[in-house]
Amino acid sequence: MTDTRQRSFEDNDQKPMGFGRMLRKEDPRFVRGRGRYTDDVQLPGMLHLAILRSPFAHARIVSVDTSAAAALPEVKAVITGADLAGLGLAWMPTLSGDVQAVLATDKVRFQGQEVAFVVATDRYVARDALELIDVEYDVLDPVIDVRQALAEGAPLIRDDLDGKTDNHCFDWETGDAGATAAVFAKADVVVSQDLVYPRVHPAPMETCGSVADFDPVEGRLKLWSTTQAPHAHRTLYAMVAGIPEHKIQVISPDLGGGFGNKVPIYPGYVCSIVGSIVTGKPVKWMEDRSENLISTGFARDYIMRGEIAATRDGKILAIRTNVLADHGAFNGTAAPVKYPAGFFGVFTGSYDIEAAYCSMTAVYTNKAPGGVAYACSFRITEAVYLVERIVDCLAYELDMDPAALRLKNFIQPDQFPYMSKTGWEYDSGDYEPTMRLAMELAGYDELRKEQAEKRTRGELMGIGISFFTEAVGAGPRKHMDILGLGMADGCELRVHPTGKAVVRLSVQTQGQGHETTFAQIIAEEIGIAPADIDVVHGDTDNTPFGLGTYGSRSTPVSGAAAALVARKVRDKARLIASSMLEVSVADLEWEKGSFHVKGDPGTAVTIQDIAMRAHGAGDLPEGLEGGLEAQICYNPSNLTYPHGAYICVVDVDPGTAVVKVRRFIAVDDCGTRINPMIIEGQVHGGLTDGVGMALMEMISFDEDGNCLGASLMDYLIPTALEVPDWETGFTVTPSPHHPIGAKGVGESATVGSPPAIVNAVVDALKPYGVRHADMPLTPSRVWDAMRGTAQPPI
Amino acid sequence: MQVPAPFEYARATTVDEAVALMGRFGDTARLIAGGHSLLPMMKLRLANFDYLIDINDLHGELGFIAVEPGVVRIGALTRHRELLDSAELAGVFPIFRDAERVIADPVVRNRGTLGGSLCQADPSEDLSAVCTTLDASCVIRGPLGTRTVSMAEFHRGPYETAVADGEILTEVRFPVRERGGSAYAKVERRAGDWAVVSAGSAVWLDDGGRIADARVGLAAVGPNTTGIPEISATLRGEEPSEQVFTRAGEIAARSCEPATDQRGSAEYKRHLAAELTVRTLRTAVARAARGEA
Amino acid sequence: MQVTMIVNGDEVTREIEGRLLLVHFLRDVLSLTGTHWGCDTSNCGTCVVWLDGEPVKSCTVLAAMAGGHEVRTVEGLAVDGKLDPVQEGFIQCHGLQCGFCTPGMLMTARALLDRNPDPSEGEIREAISGQICRCTGYATIVRSVRWAAVNAAPEVTS
CATH class of the missing domain: 3.30.465.10 (Uridine Diphospho-n-acetylenolpyruvylglucosamine Reductase; domain 3)
Known part of the structure; x- marks a missing residue:
């Protein structure tokens, strides 16, 4: 261990009154095994639910015989799609306004689709009973290849939709086609490259599940579930199940990771509710790992053609792309309504260009629904991969250093706020220092020298760069909503008489450390120590409404709400302080945690004194109510645009084509840094995701639609041996519109790292004339690339 | 979580007892030791047994x-x-x-x-x-x-x-034979994964440093892990050299029957059979020569 | 069938089915929910506990197989309310985020340190390579284990 790390341990002992490195408040319970996750919930009389899933990708259901299963004494209910249809619950809306079957009634449309469920007294018997359900299927031809989905005569997947005659899901475009074509026509250099971002899966270590407890007397539903968005889920349950919203309590307890996998409403959650209503008992449903991988929200699955136009000396003029998007059997994308392709529109990246255009066609296939997950920032992952890969292809064609090419084309500091050619207003940025710092930390010039020397010996070393700009913190409610719910977030702060406080959030941690950072935000604003602030989240009965945690939105939206609600409390405290100190408000000065009389620091009252006065005896200033609390609903004025420069160094074994990530340097700029330790942790995790996607992770299917990544034996996730010791750095460009200048960071590294790794591998293979290779770069696929026989993975 | 179908658990404390129990239950029983292959298959209900006989006490x-x-x-x-x-x-x-x-x-x-x-x-x-x-x-x-x-x-x-x-x-x-050396190499997509291809080599040198005998075993390139007699025949009596190792590798590549799957193409696996044969022979010979066994 | 074993120092006897997995025995029967499960195929390692002093994946051990043996879980790591140095190390070095893989990581780390009180970064990475963490990227876990090695209190590392 190096000295710097030893020092960082000592830094951990600091207990900042506000921003700074601080140990996490939630950790003591987790290290003792006292986290409370959904599967840890045990209720008296609780029953267990198991779901029967389709073995086929596309088949008509002829009959379902549940009699043998129902005959088991431990089995309390067996429910089929037909049963749900009778209750009007066979279908539910998706977050994209499509519909998805809760249990299939007519057809199954992907392997793993829910067909029936069993509720039994024991989780083992519930599984046994599934074996006794006899389903007769009439197997249909599946549509697996996305390129074939729109072909003449392709089997129709969504015959449930009125008038639907093909597998077309939607078309979408952004930018200016004509202007872009004109720029391409006059450009010295045009480079075109086909790219695949394969289907991957967030696979949080905790699978999805729920415990539903319906009280028939009160008509009240209590639902513990693995959700990143408890409030949005509650509203949707109310709309779907017909239970009044005030009688539904959704609790999202500790989550074992989310990464977007726990944003959608899954049929299993609805089944557990139905199971509890039918049996009158609490019902628990927990997916096994296969169910998680084959049926819940996947990510990516974009086939892209990227085109870039530039001058001979490396000025990028325009970027154009055409995308074929696989949305699976139901459009379950969790994205703001006006953004069917999420925020893919930021594909112009960090570069100041003249024109851009994207056209996209999305199709249905016989695969699991989803599309927006795995820390993707609403498809910015795909966008950044596209632009950062195509820029490297341009560098290859121009025989230009990829760092120099990027430096030449950055949006300049004086151009912010910068309106991109696809209509995104970048709030702030200063890209060159970030890039220069990454190059300095990496020792970029020395690395290039080492590479040149190694190449003379036939050794394969690659250096890959990625520079990303993210757009996170959805979002302004005039533009952004999910199924009609505006993407604002509430926050409540209450200071108790003794000066301790409780803050209630509408967002939900899945490991990001909200219990710590939000206490730090409040501490920074009103000077109450983080240890004295309880952070409540993940319970709709006890927190204000808001849309939850995904798309790196907690800090940009809820973090702003927390800062502003604290300022509201501080404003009230100021009035009370002025009466306590008998001076006018204008004569008061705030110093974190207390007000004092200007020019007389000794005459002061602390926030604790004020809290007691607010609740205590004696008069308050005229017109002021007692208590010291406030609430707010924050509607962001814009997204925040964090950026970063990543450099990856790989070695490729020329004999086996095995890729080893030797070093990874990540410099992130997420504006004001609340807790650097937590930020660094977020970055580390995302970089590891990047290694996974770039080198090994892929959900693939055979021609019958069987999922080939249905267990963690087949769907590979990096271990400690595939990743290096991350090297991180930072710059700080505050957001001008966020109250504390912070930007989101949770997904930056997942978004930014895959292109750096792919660029590094492609760079290593340059002696073989390789300009591009698709993920995942498994040894076999790298070997194909070296031999010029590479095929796209789908 | 996936769980196995019901079965009776029995525990053997001696080999004789295990044999007796297996004799009594026949093909309805299976021995379980580590369980890392058996239990996942049973959880998937790809394998069901009436009895599992725990032999960890042996x-x-x-x-x-x-x-x-x-x-x-x-x-x-x-x-x-x-x-x-x-x-x-x-x-x-x-x-x-x-x-x-x-x-x-x-x-x-x-x-x-x-x-x-x-x-x-x-x-x-x-x-x-x-x-x-x-x-x-x-x-x-x-x-x-x-x-x-x-x-x-x-x-x-x-x-x-x-x-x-x-x-x-x-x-x-x-x-165990005199002046032997052995080595193993595996290419995997990720630590802990099954082999894309693995190769083992064992070499025995004579007094003059020539190859008295050699064996190569490959995994993941056919219906079984395979020994390749032709390699042994080719190497016997040869002076160890890169040329000889390469020849052995070529035999390995054409003697195996890999299939294309998620781990790699058949062609790549053939290449690895050659590459890993060469690498393990090289190490095995070096170890034998150094007297490391 | 009846099974008797020592769990975190206490003898427990329960009536169980032969097929009951150790992870479910701990979680559902004994309510020791600190041990998690994340896959069905012994790939993820969130279910790691000790069986007779060795880390094992409790989703791939039958409760019956633990009969007559000694099991230790994350709930048994702290002694008399005092955290084991690995627990403290994970707090100090941000070795956890969602906390789901943490109990298994802690049990493996403790076993490693018992065998090798001064492991290198490479040895730590090797030791935890059968356990997946989706949040931390492992570097902070490695630092956490090193912290425990450097700050080991001799009386609790026995």
Whole structure:
């Protein structure tokens, strides 16, 4: 261990009154095994639910015989799609306004689709009973290849939709086609490259599940579930199940990771509710790992053609792309309504260009629904991969250093706020220092020298760069909503008489450390120590409404709400302080945690004194109510645009084509840094995701639609041996519109790292004339690339 | 979570008791030691048994590494970790340490056994390739007594062995010859994954430093882990050199039958069969020459 | 069938089915929910506990197989309310985020340190390579284990 790390341990002992490195408040319970996750919930009389899933990708259901299963004494209910249809619950809306079957009634449309469920007294018997359900299927031809989905005569997947005659899901475009074509026509250099971002899966270590407890007397539903968005889920349950919203309590307890996998409403959650209503008992449903991988929200699955136009000396003029998007059997994308392709529109990246255009066609296939997950920032992952890969292809064609090419084309500091050619207003940025710092930390010039020397010996070393700009913190409610719910977030702060406080959030941690950072935000604003602030989240009965945690939105939206609600409390405290100190408000000065009389620091009252006065005896200033609390609903004025420069160094074994990530340097700029330790942790995790996607992770299917990544034996996730010791750095460009200048960071590294790794591998293979290779770069696929026989993975 | 179908659990405390129980229950029973292959299959309900006979208590009887003159005997219940940790075994057959470092993961290696690995008979399984490379023989005990079979006889096809119902693999024996060296190499997509291709080599040198005998065993390139007699024939009597190793590699590449799957294309696997044969022969010869075994 | 074993120092006897997995025995029967499960195939390692002093994946051990043996879980790591140095190390070095893999990581780390009190970064990475963490990227876990090695209190590392 190096000295710097030893020092960082000592830094951990600091207990900042506000921003700074601080140990996490939630950790003591987790290290003792006292986290409370959904599967840890045990209720008296609780029953267990198991779901029967389709073995086929596309088949008509002829009959379902549940009699043998129902005959088991431990089995309390067996429910089929037909049963749900009778209750009007066979279908539910998706977050994209499509519909998805809760249990299939007519057809199954992907392997793993829910067909029936069993509720039994024991989780083992519930599984046994599934074996006794006899389903007769009439197997249909599946549509697996996305390129074939729109072909003449392709089997129709969504015959449930009125008038639907093909597998077309939607078309979408952004930018200016004509202007872009004109720029391409006059450009010295045009480079075109086909790219695949394969289907991957967030696979949080905790699978999805729920415990539903319906009280028939009160008509009240209590639902513990693995959700990143408890409030949005509650509203949707109310709309779907017909239970009044005030009688539904959704609790999202500790989550074992989310990464977007726990944003959608899954049929299993609805089944557990139905199971509890039918049996009158609490019902628990927990997916096994296969169910998680084959049926819940996947990510990516974009086939892209990227085109870039530039001058001979490396000025990028325009970027154009055409995308074929696989949305699976139901459009379950969790994205703001006006953004069917999420925020893919930021594909112009960090570069100041003249024109851009994207056209996209999305199709249905016989695969699991989803599309927006795995820390993707609403498809910015795909966008950044596209632009950062195509820029490297341009560098290859121009025989230009990829760092120099990027430096030449950055949006300049004086151009912010910068309106991109696809209509995104970048709030702030200063890209060159970030890039220069990454190059300095990496020792970029020395690395290039080492590479040149190694190449003379036939050794394969690659250096890959990625520079990303993210757009996170959805979002302004005039533009952004999910199924009609505006993407604002509430926050409540209450200071108790003794000066301790409780803050209630509408967002939900899945490991990001909200219990710590939000206490730090409040501490920074009103000077109450983080240890004295309880952070409540993940319970709709006890927190204000808001849309939850995904798309790196907690800090940009809820973090702003927390800062502003604290300022509201501080404003009230100021009035009370002025009466306590008998001076006018204008004569008061705030110093974190207390007000004092200007020019007389000794005459002061602390926030604790004020809290007691607010609740205590004696008069308050005229017109002021007692208590010291406030609430707010924050509607962001814009997204925040964090950026970063990543450099990856790989070695490729020329004999086996095995890729080893030797070093990874990540410099992130997420504006004001609340807790650097937590930020660094977020970055580390995302970089590891990047290694996974770039080198090994892929959900693939055979021609019958069987999922080939249905267990963690087949769907590979990096271990400690595939990743290096991350090297991180930072710059700080505050957001001008966020109250504390912070930007989101949770997904930056997942978004930014895959292109750096792919660029590094492609760079290593340059002696073989390789300009591009698709993920995942498994040894076999790298070997194909070296031999010029590479095929796209789908 | 996936769970197995109901079965009766029984525990054997001696080999005789295990044989008796297996005799009584026949093909409705299965032995369980480490369980890392068996239980996942049972959870998927791809395999169902009425009885599982826990033989972990036999570790005292069947968990041993005995390095004797001319032979190394290893008990079937010897765990991966014990094979990895044994300096004495590595002194005779460094191939074990090479292989055990890349088999599954450390926690699985605490539980998994030599016998379980061989009896699973997965064509990608590394210890089977090691045993093939070292020309091991397997001691099988049944109600009628003990019999010994070669590795070639032991593995009858994917997931199929010479161990009959009512029998138990008790021991694996490895002949020890003078001036030997051995090595193992594996290409995997990720630590803990099954092999894309693995190769083991064992080489014995004569007094003049020529190759007296050599064996190569491959995993994941055919229905079984395979020894390739033609390589042995080609190498015998040769002066060790890169040219000779390359020739052996070419034989390995054309002698195997890999299939294209998620781990790689058949063509790539053939390439690896050659590449890893060369690499392991190189290491094995160097070890033999240094007297490292 | 009846099974008796020592769990975190206490003898427990329960009536169980032969097929009951150790992880469910701990979680559902004994309510020791600190041990998690994340896959069905012994790939993820969130279910790691000790069986007779060795880390094992409790989703791939039958409760019956633990009969007559000694099991230790994350709930048994702290002694008399005092955290084990690995627990403290994970707090100090941000070795956890969602906390789901943490109990298994802690059990493996403790076993490693018992065998090798001063492990290198490479040895730590090797030791935890059968366990997946989706949040931390492992570097902070490695630092956490190193912290425990450097700050080991001798009386609790026995």
